[in-house]
Amino acid sequence: MRFARLGAPGAEIPVVVDGDRHLDLRSVTADIDGAFLGGDGVARASAALADGRLPELAGATELRVGAPIARPSAIYCVGMNYAAHAAESGSQPPEHLVMFMKAPNTVVGPNDAVQIPRGSTKTDWEVELGIVIGSRASYLDSPDDARAHVAGYVLVNDLSERDWQLAVSGGQWSKGKSAPGYCPTGPWLVTGDEVQIDDVRLRSWVNGEPRQDSRTRDLIFGIDAIVWQLSQYLALEPGDLVLTGTPEGVALSGRFPYLAPGDVVELEIDGLGRQRQQYTAA
Structure with a gap:
């Protein structure tokens, strides 16, 4: 899977990048961070993608591309x-x-x-x-x-x-x-x-x-x-x-x-x- 965070600094939206589509991940997690990764987040995101539960994020290509992980602890x-x-x-x-x-x-x-x-x-x-x-x-x-x-x-x-x-x-x-x-x-x-x-x-x-x-x-x-x-x-x-x-x-x-x-x-x-x-x- 490919994960990204789109939007203004401090207000990035987590998404899954699926081909040309950017799928909104906010129903699964508020951010792509340590809590998400350490809490089986990749598997949960994969299941949501497979089930068709992730809506496409409108206007995604117009948004700033943030770092794909939130501020790390180290x-x-x-x-x-x-x-x-x-x-x-x-x-x-x-x-x-x-x-x-x-x-x-x-x-x-x-x-x-x-x-x-x-x-x-x-x-x-x-x-x-x-x-x-x-x-x-x-x-x-x-x-x-x-x-x-x-x-x-x-x-x-x-x-x-x-x-x-x-x-x-x-x-x-x-x-x-x-x-x-x-x-x-x-x-x-x-x-x-x-x-x-x-x-x-x-x-x-x-x-x-x-x-x-x-x-x-x-x-x-x-x-x-x-x-x-x-x-x-x-x-x-x-x-x-x-x-x-x-x-x-x-x-x-x-x-x-x-x-x-x-x-x-x-x-x-x-x-x-x-x-x-x-x-x-x-």
Whole structure:
């Protein structure tokens, strides 16, 4: 299934995307959030769809596309998880999972304008696969147990301010990851049966020029390993968002300029949709 949230910020309507139709999900849930995902919401939505109980949402194509999940309780991020990106960052591929966090209030819609933060000179794009947690995961026995705790997948732009992340970080990265709007998400939350997620193509463009082009099969730590390893250190909760890392082709490489007001970033993951953001001055 494909889930989306349509409407003005703070007033999004949950829908199921069924071909060209947008089916109103409010008879099943008020929102697509941790309570919905952890309360067997996907199965309940599937049953309502099969029974024809979901009416089509009038005017859906005219509405803003919001993030397909409501504000998560946590956003966990994996760094340097593609070998070529680690190399362009001046690092060796990590021996252990690198984890940092983004503030949950960074999540915005996939096509919302993003303001470059005050004082930023190195705002960078990062196309990433996001994992949305569907049930609590703590001390999983093995990576084989991971998928049972995954609700689905999303396209994410893990925006970064590289000077804040690296030069003035104080030793960890979250300072450069948590500016408002720094996590455009969506357009859809897609369940695992809809997409061959272990080998899909990720791409990004800046002002129409190609930047990143890779596949999820190139992840150093795959989806199962990430969820399993994180569960050994923390409890993943329904609705949490886990970012899996970005491939090579970012401005940090020195091959491209950082983002400036007026720039347009587009991102795409096969099966998960496409994003477009215009960047504005503070």
